[in-house]
Amino acid sequence: MANILDVSTDDNLQYQFFPVSSGSVQFKIRAPNDAHIALTMGPQESDPMYEVFIGGWGNTKSVIRRNRTKPEKVEIETPYILNPGEFRGFWVRWDGGVVSAGREGEAIPFISWADPEPFPVNFVGVCTGWGATGTWKIEDGAEFNTPDKLEYKFGPVAAGSLELEYRGPHNCHICLTPAPGEVDPMYEIILGGWENSQSVIRHCRQKPDKVTVPTPGIMNPNEFKKFLIEWRCGRLTVRDGRSGAVLMEWMDPSPFPVTHFGVRSAYGARGNWRISHFNRGGAQPLAPSAPQASALYSAPPGYPGPGAGYPGAGGGYPGVAPVSGGAGVWVDATSGQVPPGAVVGGQDCSGEPIYVARARHEGALIPGKLCSSHGCAYVPWGGKENAKNEYQVLIGGPSNWVPTNGSNIPPGAFPGGESEDGEPLFVGRVRHEGSLTTGKVQQSHGVCYISFGGQELGFPDYEVLVA
Structure with a gap:
């Protein structure tokens, strides 16, 4: 019996990626429109890339797109192919450069396209958008x-x-x-x-x-x-x-x-x-030490909550102040790129350098880590390690790391971002299982969070980057 992964996708066109070892994926989707499937070499949006849109344009047509560019490679009319009230089953296959999609129980695809320059597909991503959320049941373990x-x-x-x-x-x-x-x-x-x-x-x-x-x-x-x-x-x-x-x-x-x-x-x-691949069960998995939502925490005594003012901010959370005056700048990068002058914040357990990076996620701007060989940056949020193909890297910034613990943020701590509630986030790092890993310090939580092994882990003892 196949392993089933239950996935929910928001109305945000952000893919969730999973590895595949065969040339096909089967799934059921319940959505009013716009079930999007991506086929990629890595666990992020990057070229080369196939996309199959099922029930797009108000649930009227389906298309196959390559490298996120128009015109579509193929487009057909598929009125009412999706349904918001029931699961509809589909499959997507890729074999010898032929990308195709069909309905569950039907061997003949309703859409297909032959790529003259095929590439190996290692990951599948799913998302919804354009006014639609989706509930998916993805089969694994064929x-x-x-x-x-x-x-x-x-x-x-x-x-x-x-x-x-x-x-x-x-x-x-x-x-x-x-x-x-x-x-x-x-x-x-x-x-x-x-x-x-x-x-x-x-x-x-x-x-x-x-x-x-x-x-x-x-x-x-x-x-x-x-x-x-x-x-x-x-x-x-x-x-x-x-x-x-x-x-x-x-x-x-x-x-x-x-x-x-x-x-x-x-x-x-x-x-x-x-x-x-999904690791839905398994023996004694490591439980995340971070909360599933920040609301599980309350501010320590004497610490101002959102809107109460932050030291030196002039009232209210100030957002992220521009990094200037020789203290370093944040530079845009993608797909594992490391700009010249990037600040080394630590070391992966393999010995590879970890650079100070940050990325936007769920309305927040979150400090995290960049390990170039992974082809992406990671930020900790919601108990998970979140991969980001697009991110920023700290260039020419400070390299003074001060040991601290809990909510004790030292003077001059380097602002690296802000939470979805507008609280400043600082750049921190911890030693964990042979690595020195950078992440985010959220003062109201009293811990430094890092991304590690697919999870968000919180540590009360950490080092913080000071300008």
Whole structure:
């Protein structure tokens, strides 16, 4: 049975992205009009990009667009194809450059277009707009097979975990790589190898194995077995997907960024797989330490609330004062670009520099982090790590970080943005799981928030950037 992700999209034309490992996605959508689907290489809006608009123009027609530019590649009349009162099922496929969409239960697409210059699709995004909100049910974890062949099938990963189910007699092989191919560095996990007698973790396809454990009978040719693989700052963990018990674990002293996974079966085994990207379940996920909404917090005693005035502001929250006088400027950038002179605020657990960045999200201007290899900036908000393809980077600014805690903001703290309520946000950073990560300090909450591992995490002890 497929894994279902329930998604709600607002009337704001902002895509929510999810990884895909096959050439299609199936979904149900309940909306009055304008169900938009994006197909991209990365988890953000960036060229090259396909867009399929279903029920656009007041639920009268559907189109396929490339790179967010007109004219449309194809346009057809589809009156009343969507319905605000019931779910309608659709599929979108991409194969050999042919992009097509059809209705659930129908093999013939109602719209298609052949791209003469196709590109690999790794992510799908969904959104609604033009007066419409939407409720989606997106299917994930479609079953596929691997032959008795030492050749990996690759797909993208969006976070530090992968949930999978395998049905086969033995030799369930999974690799984690920085590219969609067998390249070094890479991790390999062999479950039920050596005639279903033991399992190992291997690094860069070299022996001796980093971890070897006896696992007699771990695989079954007649039953799907579930596993959860997690990697964070070099710690690679393999868990039983049902009990959560750790089967194997290894710490890599020189971790690398994992962007893809591969699966295969061999040595006399054929395998059936279900790969789940959405991580809707899994064993013992790390709970976010940040609130789902700022209303869960009340201001500390003696701290003025919104509209009560901010020190030096002259009454009321002042918004974000221009950064001038040699204190640094904010420069627009996109897609992982790092402008010359960018302020280094920390270091990722892989050793890559983290730059001080900020981006707009949900009516706020939020300080966060930029790690160039990820191709985007991240800002913490609403308990989540929010990826932003368009952002600003601090150039030539201060580099004086002062330790503090709670709501104790030192004099001269560098203003980096403002909340959706108009409260000033400062630039802070914390050490977490081998990284030094920049984020936002919200004085009324008494913590520094960072984006990490897909979540917004709050820390009462932190450093703040002072001009």
